[in-house]
Amino acid sequence: MEASSIDVAYIAELAKIELTDEEKSRFTRDLDQVLNYVAQLEKWDTEGVEPMYHPLPVFDALRSDIPGESLSNEDALRNAPMQEDGQFRVPKVVESAH
Amino acid sequence: MEMTDKPSLASLRRLLLEKQVTPVELVEMCAARAEKENPRLNALISWDKERALRAAQQADLSLPLGGLPIAIKDNICIAGEPTRCASRMLDSFVSPYDATAVRRLKAAGAIPFGRANMDEFAMGSSGENSAYGPTLNPADPSHVPGGSSSGSAAVVAAGIFPAALGSDTGGSVRQPASHCGVVGLKPTYGRISRYGLVAFASSLDQIGTMTNSVEDAALLLSVLAGHDPQDSTSSLEPVPDFAAGLRDGVRGLRIGVPKEYMSGGNAPEVADALQRAIRTLEEQGAEITEISLPHAEAAVASYYIIACAEASSNLARYDGIRYGFRDTSATDPDTLFSRSRAEGFGEEVKRRIILGTYVLSGGYYDAYYARAQKARALVAQDFAHAFESGVQLILGPVSPTPAPKIGARDLTPLQIYLADIYTIPANLAGLPAVSVPCPAAPPLPVGVQLLASHFEEPLLLRAAAALESAWS
DSSP: OOOOOHHHHHHHTTTTOOOHHHHHHHHHHHHHHHHHHGGGGGGSTTTOOOOOSSOOOOOOOOOOOOOOOOOOHHHHHTOOOOOOTTTEEOOOOOOOOO | OOOOOOOHHHHHHHHTTTTTHHHHHHHHHHHHHHHHHHHHHHOOOOHHOOOOOOOOTTTTTTTTTTOOOEHHHHBOOOTBBBBTTTTTGTTOBBBOOOOOHHHHHHHOOOEEEEOOOSSGGGSSSSSSSOOOOOOOTTTTBBBBOOSSSHHHHHHHHSSSEEEEEEEEETTTTTHHHHHHEEEEOOOTTTTTTOOOOOOSSSSTTTTEESSSHHHHHHHHHHHBOOOOTTTTOOSSSOOOOOOTTSOOOTTEEEEEEEGGSSTTHHHHHHHHHHHHHHHHHHHHOOOEEOOOOOOOOHHHHHHHHHHHHHHHHHGGOSSSSSSSSSOSSSSSSHHHHHHHHHHHHOHHHHHHHHHHHHHHSTTTTIIIIIIIHHHHHHHHHHHHHHHHEEESSEESSSSSOOBBTTOTTOOHHHHHHHTTTHHHHHHHTOOOEEEEEOOOOOOOOOEEEEESTOOOOHHHHHHHHHHHHHHH
């Protein structure tokens, strides 16, 4: 893999974090260095190696689908920075139809 | 009664049972120590004395941890108390429920008391990445305590609390334990439920303990371990009494020392601690053999790709709407997300989310993420081969150096990440590991690390206890 310069501005848009120009240039420098380092993974022979997504094989981690205790509407909203009528308040999401 | 400088849970329990001290007096003593020491160390973000006193008044001493105050890292939920992850993002967050680990502590009679400072969202290894200011090392306040469970290690090392819970994603319990001179245990992945531990990297995170003795680590693990229907990755493995057999010694045990861990890159104090551990274990009748972990060098690269990828996904939940910091200037949802996250997250958290988003993004997934998962398998296989070859435990350093000076900001993020080389492999492979303080050259403590096969905590703690007792 080519350790090409990471497009931090684009990635920050995907990650939904507004960055200052100073942060963009600092993160580009820092992360280029990290990506250069991790490029060493190329040197290990991983032919036929199964990727390991989990440290232990977990099988059949299912349980009965019985509703347990849940938070009340009031408790679930207690940490919301803005709420109204028992719901989370958000900025307008859809344009008006007219 | 006067509490000793660094009290153990076991000794305080005896005093409570002998009625030499009451649970209320014990809480008062811990609070007095917090008031005296915290302005100097900044190890606690907050502590609620009144709440702890109410719990102490109802303490049931017949329970295994009856009346014992325990500090909780700020990323483990306590119902009705702030859980801030040392982040501006969660500055006003009050947890609506108990983490399973906290629920189990309470059910065993313990009093969760004190929110331990940490690196923000557990991302860091110095304790300096906290929105509430850095924690200082009790052994020498011009040095860092390590991280990310910085406050958990510092409160136990300073004798403010007899024990603390931390979390360990790449060494965040073991490394600060080593830097502060306490016992830091990271159990096998899945031993302790992660329900209510604020997620950083779900395939690596594990709750662990900070204590002043190996026996205390065993006492806590016996209470904390066990399956939890709320965490599908928690193990169904039977939970033994981890304190039984602690004094059985290491005679006849085969302990491997990886040659890759004996590199010239270790500071003299660290190399010396390792040599002392080898000598002590041999004197106690263990057989020490050199082993090889040929893919040791792949661990750091694999870890930072996986941990950041999982973090970018886990931290997507902080949207400024359901909980957490909200920017009030935004008039559309996208700007609301982007500005809330820009202002709520600190620098290291942003850096890791960006890295994680990048390695998961279109065109780069196979080159980074898929390759890192394969390298992770190679690292885990090295351990499996070592244990198959007949060693029962592995001995190594915890960190290449003792605790660095506060404010060593000339290091690049990569240089900081590379110092996690000895602690990361246990997380990648899901193995239990413990840091035991070595009576090394003062003033800075240095620990050594023991690792065992999955669910072999009894053996791990037995060897740790043998080192501890020979060194005390």
